[in-house]
Amino acid sequence: MKRIFALILACFSLHSFAEEVSGLYTGLVPVADQSAESRDFAVTQALSQVLIKLTGNSKIMQSTRVQPFLTNPNAFVAGIGFRNLSSVDGDDQTGLEVSFDPQALDQLIRQAQLPVLPSNRPRLLVWIVRDDALQGRGFVGQDFSDAALQSFDRAMKTRGMPYLIPNFDLQDQLSLSVNEAWSLRADLIGPASDRYNTDGWIALRFYTTSNAEVRGAWLYQSSGRRQLNDFRAEPGEEFMTEAVGSLVDSLASSYTYMPQLDTSALQVKINGVANFKDYQAVLSQFKKLELVDSVQLFGVQGDQLTLAIDAEAGAELLHSALVRSGRLQSQTAPGSMLSGRLEFDWISK
Known part of the structure; x- marks a missing residue:
């Protein structure tokens, strides 16, 4: 009953458009100077910033699950650089911008079983x-x-x-x-x-x-x-x-999911895929979602695609993420969702 109710609520947002957020793996921290001590401290602070952005939880660094993985924050760094910042009082300030390796952080989140707030955000x-x-x-x-x-x-x-x-x-x-x-x-x-x-x-x-x-x-x-x-x-x-x-x-908390070490296969039908351009756009839409591990073409009948989706979350969260993209209108029956089968109409642009 709860799943059916969640589906009904999601359908009220069919015409709203979530936003793909960039910069989730980059942190920016003010520093007193460019010394090695300031840099190391800022890297730790930037990693905290990024993990909070990725998980949607401001207290995630206090979790006992994440602590064992934070003994060497520099191991996750992909790039680093100093830049000028404008402070609240208008004075210039030095900041350290740190980019982290997405694959390494995604692996940390999965191994530590931390929640994930997808980049496709409301x-x-x-x-x-x-x-x-x-x-x-x-x-x-x-x-x-x-x-x-x-x-x-x-x-x-x-x-x-x-x-x-x-x-x-x-x-x-x-x-x-x-x-x-x-x-x-x-x-x-x-x-x-x-x-x-x-x-x-x-x-x-x-x-x-x-x-x-x-x-x-x-x-x-x-x-x-x-x-x-x-x-x-x-x-x-x-x-x-x-x-x-x-x-x-x-x-x-309404949009996060817990990544699973074992993914679950879901069947998704997409109606209204009229040409190869639409087909490429559909695949691109799925590949942008963090909770999707793989997309395989299962079948084609007329303008309907059937895809096999390996997802780290269940049918409800995948359904919600696809609806928020603004490119897919749900035609999923409540009973079908319970069995892992979703159906959408493609909104061509």
Whole structure:
């Protein structure tokens, strides 16, 4: 029954488009200087950044499963280089950019049995509301130079999560007021977000108390799930990093899968493959998914392809990932999913 319900929820997102995120195996860490000590410390920090991005879990480095594999972080390094960074106060700062070997990290994740957040990730619409003691309540996002928006952007990029800010045009103003967004009115935020054709939405509100403590809350809806939580930060702390960290941890749990040492074979039928160009595009779509180990052509009948898929996750997660690609419309019957058989219509572009 749970599998059938998961399928029904996934079908509501047939026309939303996830985003292929790049740079997941690269970390960027500020350093005090270019000494060997600073470099070694930064490599460890960059590896932590990357593993958090890949697993969708900000506490993954505390896991006893991963600790035995981290005795020599340099063994995973594929490339390294210093670069200039712009700090929050505008001063130049040195950073170390570290690229890690994807194959080596994928092997680490599999052996340690860590969760995987695929690179095909949900793109969410984000409504941010600030309550200022002097200026009152207002949406954040109309001016990218806003420090709060820049902080949010950095935090989301660090986690490898795509997002979209509303236009704040007349249609948005008529659909959702500042006070309605501040009240986290899901019944109004959802309809106001529909025009953006994203995979869900986030509403985040915050204010600063008289003693300079920042308090706030976030609410999101994605993948048929709605979650609410609050946050606070002491004076001087980077509150947005904490807020985004807890938000993405919760959000990612709906999209991660646990890689299996033994893959499971699934049968996937694709309708509407009219020519060789479509055929190549279909194969390319499957090969982009981390949870797919191999794709084999099982049969062709008219414009229908039948593929044999070796996947590290079950039929539900493969189905969800294919729907989020925006190129496949599900025609899968609930009973077929339970037996590992999926069916889609190809959306040609």
